[in-house]
Amino acid sequence: MKAIPLSRRKFAQLLGAGAAAALVRPAVSFAKQSEHLPATSQVVRLSANENPYGPSTKALKAMTDSFTLACRYPDEHNNVLIDKLAKLNGVNRDEILLGDGSSEILKLCAETFTGKERGTLVAADPTFEAILSQAAVNGAETVKVPLTSSFAHDLRKMLVAARGGLIYICNPNNPTASITPKDELREFIAKTPRDTMVLVDEAYFHFADSPDYESVIPLVNDHPNLLVARTFSKIYGMAGLRCGYCVAQKPSIDRMHARQMWDSVNIMALAAASASLEDPDQVPNGQRLNKEAKSFTVHELEKVGYKTIPSQANFIMFDCKRPVVPLIQAMKERNVHVGRLFPSLPNHMRVTIGKSSEMESFVSVFKQVAA
Ligand SMILES: Cc1ncc(COP(=O)(O)O)c(C=O)c1O
Numbered sequence: 001m002k003a004i005p006l007s008r009r010k011f012a013q014l015l016g017a018g019a020a021a022a023l024v025r026p027a028v029s030f031a032k033q034s035e036h037l038p039a040t041s042q043v044v045r046l047s048a049n050e051n052p053y054g055p056s057t058k059a060l061k062a063m064t065d066s067f068t069l070a071c072r073y074p075d076e077h078n079n080v081l082i083d084k085l086a087k088l089n090g091v092n093r094d095e096i097l098l099g100d101g102s103s104e105i106l107k108l109c110a111e112t113f114t115g116k117e118r119g120t121l122v123a124a125d126p127t128f129e130a131i132l133s134q135a136a137v138n139g140a141e142t143v144k145v146p147l148t149s150s151f152a153h154d155l156r157k158m159l160v161a162a163r164g165g166l167i168y169i170c171n172p173n174n175p176t177a178s179i180t181p182k183d184e185l186r187e188f189i190a191k192t193p194r195d196t197m198v199l200v201d202e203a204y205f206h207f208a209d210s211p212d213y214e215s216v217i218p219l220v221n222d223h224p225n226l227l228v229a230r231t232f233s234k235i236y237g238m239a240g241l242r243c244g245y246c247v248a249q250k251p252s253i254d255r256m257h258a259r260q261m262w263d264s265v266n267i268m269a270l271a272a273a274s275a276s277l278e279d280p281d282q283v284p285n286g287q288r289l290n291k292e293a294k295s296f297t298v299h300e301l302e303k304v305g306y307k308t309i310p311s312q313a314n315f316i317m318f319d320c321k322r323p324v325v326p327l328i329q330a331m332k333e334r335n336v337h338v339g340r341l342f343p344s345l346p347n348h349m350r351v352t353i354g355k356s357s358e359m360e361s362f363v364s365v366f367k368q369v370a371a
Helices: 008-024 032-037 056-063 065-069 074-087 102-113 132-137 154-162 182-191 215-222 250-259 267-276 284-304 324-333 356-370
Strands: 045-046 096-099 122-126 142-146 166-170 199-203 226-233 244-249 317-320 337-338 347-350
Touching: 056 267, 065 142, 074 096, 074 244, 074 250, 074 267, 096 102, 096 250, 102 132, 102 166, 102 182, 102 226, 102 244, 102 250, 122 132, 122 154, 132 166, 154 166, 154 182, 154 226, 154 244, 182 199, 182 317, 199 267, 215 226, 215 244, 215 337, 244 250, 284 356, 324 337, 324 347, 324 356, 337 347, 337 356
Parallel strands: 045 337, 122 142, 122 166, 166 199, 199 226
Antiparallel strands: 096 244, 226 244, 317 347
């Protein structure tokens, strides 16, 4: 909240208005729904890789229908979602662990598989950094391995750096939106010794459409040291609700579960996640809208000479050809919020793909500040 130049009260009022509008909104198609969402403020928030269209109308209805369940513990609602996720991913139900966002899954992985006795955490640079600090708090040595020149994970060097513990692969990678090719990743997983865990974070899985990309969930069956994290925060538009999950073999799930807080996923998030999976439009519409707004943005940047790293996610990263920090600040002063500085790429800006109108604002403001 600190980054938004709105008073907390004003922001809460705006959120309230948005939520109220959502509740009275009739059940319309996803695309129509997104067109009619009220503009919440002048702030264009392109800083956190959120989904600007929000949850499925089925999820919104499931949440309102479950208001009366707020006094109950989530117990059996956990089971409903676990059953659906097991079926969706072709695994057993005891190979799924729900989390309070995939952030909780990452934290549990750091706590369970890294530390002074358990070993190092190896991650790319730059990547999504939460797990690095969680491993460090745990007393683990952390090793950062720079991405390759094509912004893929340098799997060979990561394997050399590993000492038991855990190797974290973010695919597609945040902040670069790049992928690590499927053949390389498959070979790497096959080669990694079993005393080293491999966590593949697939938060942006749904936005990747390259023939060189695939999920590694089908490999879990053959690899006891493989863990995969997924989230409802991105394509399902539920970042504020907090729900994610892990797919792994039962012994790993059991070890993580033993460290987890009871009832960590709240009942509204469970209801919404479960209903989202029943909406056949949520994923394809989200993919289409993201692709359209992304093509527009990439093309507009190219026209004025800025090259984007090929994006397989709901955000882009591009070379600003000068230090990014003053640009981030200048854009913020004009109410367009983009991603923070990533120190190993000091001239690159990360921008979430919002709605088309938001991307038009972004392009126009970027051109002003970069002129
Ligand atoms: C790669 C990656 N993993 C995990 C997360 C955490 O997501 P959540 O805790 O909302 O599931 C994020 C959030 O942006 C992310 O970019």
